[in-house]
Amino acid sequence: MASNDAASQVNQGAGFMGWLNKRLPVNKFISDQLLEYYAPKNFNVWYFFGSLALLVLVMQLVSGIFLTMFYKVGDTTAFESVEFIRREVSYGWLIQSLHAIGASAFFVVVYLHMYRALMYGSYKAPRELLWLFGMFIYLALMAEAFMGYVLPWGNMSYWAATVIINIFSTIPVIGPGLVEWIRGDYGVADATLNRFFSLHVVAIPLILLLLVALHLVALRQVGSNNPDGIEIKENKGSDGKPVDGIPFHPYYTVKDIVGVGFFLTLFAVVVFFVPTFGGLFMEEANFEPANPLSTPEPIAPSWYFTPYYAILRAVPNQRIGALLLLLAVLAFFFLPWLDRSPVKSVRYRGLWFKGMLAVFTVSFLALMYLGLKPASASYVNAARVFAIGYFSFFVLMPLYTKWDRVKSVPKRVSFHE
Amino acid sequence: MADQEAVDLDRRKFLTVATAATAGVGVVFAATPFVASWSPSERAKALGAPITVDLSKLEPGMMLTYVWRKQPIYIFKRTPETVAKLAAHDAQLKDPKSSDSDQPAYATNEMRSLRPDVAVLIATCTHLGCLPKQRFEPADAELGADWPGGFRCPCHGSRFDLAGRVFNGSPASVNLRVPPYNFENDNTLVIGSDDAAVQGAA
Numbered sequence: 001m002a003s004n005d006a007a008s009q010v011n012q013g014a015g016f017m018g019w020l021n022k023r024l025p026v027n028k029f030i031s032d033q034l035l036e037y038y039a040p041k042n043f044n045v046w047y048f049f050g051s052l053a054l055l056v057l058v059m060q061l062v063s064g065i066f067l068t069m070f071y072k073v074g075d076t077t078a079f080e081s082v083e084f085i086r087r088e089v090s091y092g093w094l095i096q097s098l099h100a101i102g103a104s105a106f107f108v109v110v111y112l113h114m115y116r117a118l119m120y121g122s123y124k125a126p127r128e129l130l131w132l133f134g135m136f137i138y139l140a141l142m143a144e145a146f147m148g149y150v151l152p153w154g155n156m157s158y159w160a161a162t163v164i165i166n167i168f169s170t171i172p173v174i175g176p177g178l179v180e181w182i183r184g185d186y187g188v189a190d191a192t193l194n195r196f197f198s199l200h201v202v203a204i205p206l207i208l209l210l211l212v213a214l215h216l217v218a219l220r221q222v223g224s225n226n227p228d229g230i231e232i233k234e235n236k237g238s239d240g241k242p243v244d245g246i247p248f249h250p251y252y253t254v255k256d257i258v259g260v261g262f263f264l265t266l267f268a269v270v271v272f273f274v275p276t277f278g279g280l281f282m283e284e285a286n287f288e289p290a291n292p293l294s295t296p297e298p299i300a301p302s303w304y305f306t307p308y309y310a311i312l313r314a315v316p317n318q319r320i321g322a323l324l325l326l327l328a329v330l331a332f333f334f335l336p337w338l339d340r341s342p343v344k345s346v347r348y349r350g351l352w353f354k355g356m357l358a359v360f361t362v363s364f365l366a367l368m369y370l371g372l373k374p375a376s377a378s379y380v381n382a383a384r385v386f387a388i389g390y391f392s393f394f395v396l397m398p399l400y401t402k403w404d405r406v407k408s409v410p411k412r413v414s415f416h417e
Numbered sequence: 418m419a420d421q422e423a424v425d426l427d428r429r430k431f432l433t434v435a436t437a438a439t440a441g442v443g444v445v446f447a448a449t450p451f452v453a454s455w456s457p458s459e460r461a462k463a464l465g466a467p468i469t470v471d472l473s474k475l476e477p478g479m480m481l482t483y484v485w486r487k488q489p490i491y492i493f494k495r496t497p498e499t500v501a502k503l504a505a506h507d508a509q510l511k512d513p514k515s516s517d518s519d520q521p522a523y524a525t526n527e528m529r530s531l532r533p534d535v536a537v538l539i540a541t542c543t544h545l546g547c548l549p550k551q552r553f554e555p556a557d558a559e560l561g562a563d564w565p566g567g568f569r570c571p572c573h574g575s576r577f578d579l580a581g582r583v584f585n586g587s588p589a590s591v592n593l594r595v596p597p598y599n600f601e602n603d604n605t606l607v608i609g610s611d612d613a614a615v616q617g618a619a
Contacts, residue, residue, distance in 0.1 A: 159547065163572060166546040185461045187487025187541075195455065293482060293489050295548040297571040313573050318544050318590050375574035375588075 033220065038245030039252055040226035042413040046120075047224075048259035049113035055260055056106045057212065061205065063099040071151065073197040075190035078153035079289040097275050103145050104281045105267055107304035110138060114332070118357065121344030122225040128336035130222060133215040135333050140208050142329075145302065147200040153193060154286030155296050161188045161196075163299070167312070170322040187292060228413045229344025235411060244413045280372075298374045306371025307364050311390070313375055314383040324387070331394040338394060341401040343409050350404035356393050363389035467609030469601070472535065480551055482540065485608045489540040489548060490596060491568075492606065495579055499566070500533045503580055506565050510582045512592055518543075518582075520595035521611055529580040529595055537598050537608065538581040544589035547572035553579070568593075 012021040021027050070089050072081035085092035114134070117123050123131035150161045165182050169175040184191030223233055232242040246252075276282040280303045285296035301309050308325045315321035343349055346357060363386040370383045457465075465486040472492070475481055480493035495503075504527055507513040515525050523531055530536050542549050549568035557564045560576065567578040576584040581593030597611035 159572075162541075163545040163547065166544075169546075180457060181455050183457075184455055185457050185487055186465055189461070189487055191458065191461060292484065292487060293548070295550075295571055297550075299547065299572045313588060316586060316588055318588055321588060375572070380574070 034249035034253065035247055037220065037248040038232070038242050039224050039248050040228075040230070040232045040242075040413055041244055041246045041251075042226050042228060042415055043224075043252065043255070044227050045259075046112070046116035046227070048256065048263075049109045049116060051256040052109045052259060052263050053106070053113055054212070055263070056102055056109060057208070060099060060102045060106065063095050063102060064201065064205075066095050067099055068201055073151070073194055075153065075193055075290070078151060078193060082152045082154075094271070097271050099148075101267070101271055101275060101277075101281050103148060104277070104302070104304065105270075106141060107145070109263075110141065111304070114138070115361075117225075118335075118360075119346045120225055120227055121229050121339065121341070121346075123335045124229075124339055124341075124344050125336065126222045127218075127225060130215065130218040131336055132333060133211055133218055137208065137211045137215060138332075139329070140204055140211060142305070144200060144204045144208065145304065147196040147204070149302060150193065150196050151200060152286060153290045154283075155288045155291050155294065156283050156286040156299070158188060158290035158292065159295055159299055160301055161192060164301075165192075167322050167325070170319045172319075225344065226413055227345060228347060228409070230409060230411070230413050232413070300372045303368065303372065306369075307367035307390070308371075310367040310371035310383040311387045313371070314380055314387050324391075328387075328390065331391070334394070335397075338397040339401050340398050341404055341406060343406045345409075348407040348409050350406055352400040352404040356396070356400055359389045360393035363387070363393070465609070467607050470606040470608060471604060472606055473604040477534070478553065480553075483608065485596060488596075490608055491536070491538045491540045491551075493536050493579075494534050495528075495536060497534075499579055500528065502565060503527060503578065506563075506578065509563075509584055510578070511585055511587070511590065513582060515582065515592055517590075518592035518594070520592075521597050523611070524595040527580065529582065529592065531598070531600065535606070536580065537595060537606065539594040539596050541594075542570040542572065542575055542589055543583070543591045543593060544570065544573055544575050544587070549575065549577055549593070 012018050012027065017027070067085065070081065070085045070092060072078060082096065085096050087093070089095075117131065117134070146160070146164060150157045165179055165188065168182065169179045171178060180186065182192070183189065184195060223231075226232070230244070232244040235243050237243045270277060270281070276284075283300075283302075285299075288296075300306065308328050311328050312321045312325040315324055341349060341353065346354060366386040367383060367390060370379050370386065373379045468483060468485050470481065470483055470492060472494075475492070475494050477494040477496040477499075480491055483490045483492065512518050513527075515529055520529055528536070529538075540548050547570050549570040552560060552564070552569050553566045555564055555566045556562050557566075560569060565578060567576060567584075568581075569576050570587075570589070573588045575587035575589035577587075577589075577593055578584065581595070583589050583592050596608050598606060598608045599611050601607055
């Protein structure tokens with residue numbers, strides 16, 4: 001206790017900072033979170049995506065707040081108000097593009113962030129809860145993105161809402177009533193648009209911010225994993241600090257700023273030169289107003305949902321298809337308990353895990369591609385094959401992680417340059 | 418202050434649990450209006466009233482699309498030849514007798530209709546709600562030589578025949594739904610009300 005008191009004496013400072021620190025733990029917070037927070041010194045490029053996700057979240061909040069100032073919710077006004085923003089509000093085209101493309105950017109960085117965890121076993125003990133909070137963020141993000149996609153009330157908005165809400169109708173007994181309750185009408189209508197607006201702008205952002213806070217608190221509690229999957233806290237020097245750790249500030253704050261620079265450059269190139277990204281980030285059918293009498297053809301969800309959509313479509317029974325879609329998302333939640341391997345990082349795993357991770361990677365990307373294609377027989381058959389690959393990564397994991405011949409993990413982190 | 422030492426832990430636990438349970442009941446009551454607010458409003462219900470359709474200009478092989486309760490309704494006339502052929506492909510259907518499908522009792526037959534010549538179907542695919550497209554020409558190049566004519570959904574490829582019955586291999590599991598309807602006279606169809614039809618059938 002004495003040393004703590006001494007430290008706080010040193011940190012409190014004099015003058016205004018001293019006055020402030022007596023009333024608000026400013027220096028203590030900076031010290032705990034940045035200066036005295038030790039992160040492994042072997043982070044590679046895969047460790048950029050957490051801070052980038054935070055950056056995109058802030059960008060979405062700011063651009064979203066400004067869009068809300070001009071957007072007019074309602075089935076007769078929504079589409080027109082988005083056109084108004086794009087054509088007549090000063091720099092409205094830029095704010096709207098930043099927000100719409102930001103949604104895709106969010107999923108790009110989140111998918112890479114999640115893939116990092118798969119490669120380096122960041123979901124394994126003691127980081128199970130950190131992983132679960134991350135997965136809940138992913139779920140909230142999917143809901144946020146889906147509802148945001150409905151708001152411009154373009155024809156693809158309308159039909160995406162129709163198809164996605166109808167997935168709930170496959171639930172036995174309560175399904176049809178539940179769908180009517182979600183829509184607030186006998187079809188997707190003004191009532192649906194209004195409640196989605198409220199959820200997109202108020203409820204889900206609040207939930208997202210809370211989950212992000214929990215994710216960060218849990219991260220500070222267990223510490224970051226690293227590409228070697230070595231617990232740096234288990235090897236401390238005589239000063240009580242991890243020998244393989246470096247203070248988050250200035251080392252990783254500066255490194256993250258470099259990542260931010262790269263990211264914003266790429267992001268700006270997309271926003272200014274290829275805003276629709278070949279129909280992936282903005283879809284042509286959504287530049288037409290919602291029309292309940294005309295389904296756009298071909299119809300495909302946003303690229304970040306297509307792996308699950310391809311699985312849904314691959315099953316010739318609608319109830320089982322919807323169930324497999326749900327399981328495909330939920331499977332990630334169980335990873336910490338499916339993985340029986342004694343090592344975390346792919347660097348020290350055997351051929352089994354490496355092979356299955358490759359199968360998963362190929363399957364996920366292939367399903368993403370197939371979900372964007374029309375539902376012809378050859379595409380559907382291919383989707384069936386890759387759906388089996390996708391699920392075998394999870395279902396067989398307790399077996400192959402046990403059989404795997406792992407290498408021994410060194411005590412110190414290494415650099416692969 | 419002797420009674421301060423004798424804390425009745427059982428009593429404390431009972432009071433804690435009883436308070437929590439009461440609060441839980443309160444939460445359920447307080448949540449009810451908010452949950453109920455999501456149900457279709459009185460206005461939405463009123464706008465879901467029956468509609469009338471004039472069939473006098475509808476030729477066999479032609480189709481009309483009307484909207485009832487935000488759902489497109491397909492109304493088309495079948496020729497006697499089409500009606501005769503409907504039973505021929507029962508083996509290719511998931512539910513030829515409509516026993517697992519959703520339709521009024523008076524439409525639970527081979528034609529899935531009150532009258533064999535007039536078909537009335539809710540045009541939202543029973544899979545996930547897209548609009549199946551009209552593919553009335555038999556032996557379609559894309560759908561195969563044995564295609565008897567019907568509908569194909571552009572979203573996920575479900576196929577239906579001219580009675581709205583789903584073909585094997587479709588992601589949809591049940592036939593297109595049939596709304597409640599009746600005929601005011603030979604050429605006037607009422608969608609959304611089946612009082613006359615039910616009385617007529619009885």
